[in-house]
Amino acid sequence: MTLYVGCHLSTSSGYTAMGQMALGIDANTFAFFPRNPRGGSRKLPSEADVAGLRLIMQEHAFGPLVVHGPYTYNLCSATPKTIEFAQQAMREDLELLEELPGNLYNFHPGSHVKQGADVGVRLIARSLDEILFDGMHTTVLLETMAGKGTEVGRSFEELAAIIDACRFGDQLGICLDTCHVHDGGYEIAHDFDAVLDEFDRVLGLSRLKALHLNDSKNPCASHKDRHEKLGEGYLG
Incomplete structure (x- = not known):
C-alpha cells in the first residue's frame, strides 16, 4: 500500500509550481486553497497551468490532492446570504476540480449559530444536495471538528447524520484532523486503535479518505482547535 504524504502549499505561483x-520536498500529494481562505476571492488558473500540474501528477504517481474550502464557508448559517455565498463558491470550486479529476475537496461543515446541531445537520445536507451533481469526479470530505462554539461535526455521529441525510452520500467522505478529534474528546494519543474502531462503527473506515496530521496546544476534550507543531503538543 502506497502512503501519500504532503503539506499545504500556496497557489501564489500557480498550479504547476505547486x-x-x-516534488522538491519529496511529497507525493499536497493540499491547497482554491481561493482566499479567509475571504472568498479567487484567481482562476489558466488551462495550461492546470494541465502542467496534471502532467506532474501522472508522471510521478501522485496520490489524490486535498483541496481545502475556505474557512468562511458556512452551509448552516442562520443568515441565508451566508449560505448562498458558500453554495455558490463551493459550486465554483467543484467546477474547477473537474479539470483535476479524481481528487478530494475538504471543507469545515459549518456552525449552527445557536440554531441547534440537528438544524445544522439538516441545513448542511440540504446545501450539499444543491451543490453536488451526478457524474462529478471529486469526492467531497467533511472534516472532523473540535467542537468550538457551535461547530457541527464535533462527533462521528454528527458527521454520519449529515451523510445519511444527503442524497449524494456516495460522493462524501471524511478528513480526520488529529488536533480536532483530540480537542473534540477522542483519546487518539492514548488509544488510537479504539478511536479508529469507533470511527469504523459509526462511519465506516471506507469513508476515511484523508488525514490532517496536527498536534494540539490543549488537552483532550478542550474544544479549542489550537494546532501545534508535530511532537510539541499534547499528542506527542
Whole structure:
C-alpha cells in the first residue's frame, strides 16, 4: 500500500509550481486553497497551468490532492446570504476540480449559530444536495471538528447524520484532523486503535479518505482547535 504524504502549499505561483514544489520536498500529494481562505476571492488558473500540474501528477504517481474550502464557508448559517455565498463558491470550486479529476475537496461543515446541531445537520445536507451533481469526479470530505462554539461535526455521529441525510452520500467522505478529534474528546494519543474502531462503527473506515496530521496546544476534550507543531503538543 502506497502512503501519500504532503503539506499545504500556496497557489501564489500557480498550479504547476505547486506540483514542482511538492516534488522538491519529496511529497507525493499536497493540499491547497482554491481561493482566499479567509475571504472568498479567487484567481482562476489558466488551462495550461492546470494541465502542467496534471502532467506532474501522472508522471510521478501522485496520490489524490486535498483541496481545502475556505474557512468562511458556512452551509448552516442562520443568515441565508451566508449560505448562498458558500453554495455558490463551493459550486465554483467543484467546477474547477473537474479539470483535476479524481481528487478530494475538504471543507469545515459549518456552525449552527445557536440554531441547534440537528438544524445544522439538516441545513448542511440540504446545501450539499444543491451543490453536488451526478457524474462529478471529486469526492467531497467533511472534516472532523473540535467542537468550538457551535461547530457541527464535533462527533462521528454528527458527521454520519449529515451523510445519511444527503442524497449524494456516495460522493462524501471524511478528513480526520488529529488536533480536532483530540480537542473534540477522542483519546487518539492514548488509544488510537479504539478511536479508529469507533470511527469504523459509526462511519465506516471506507469513508476515511484523508488525514490532517496536527498536534494540539490543549488537552483532550478542550474544544479549542489550537494546532501545534508535530511532537510539541499534547499528542506527542
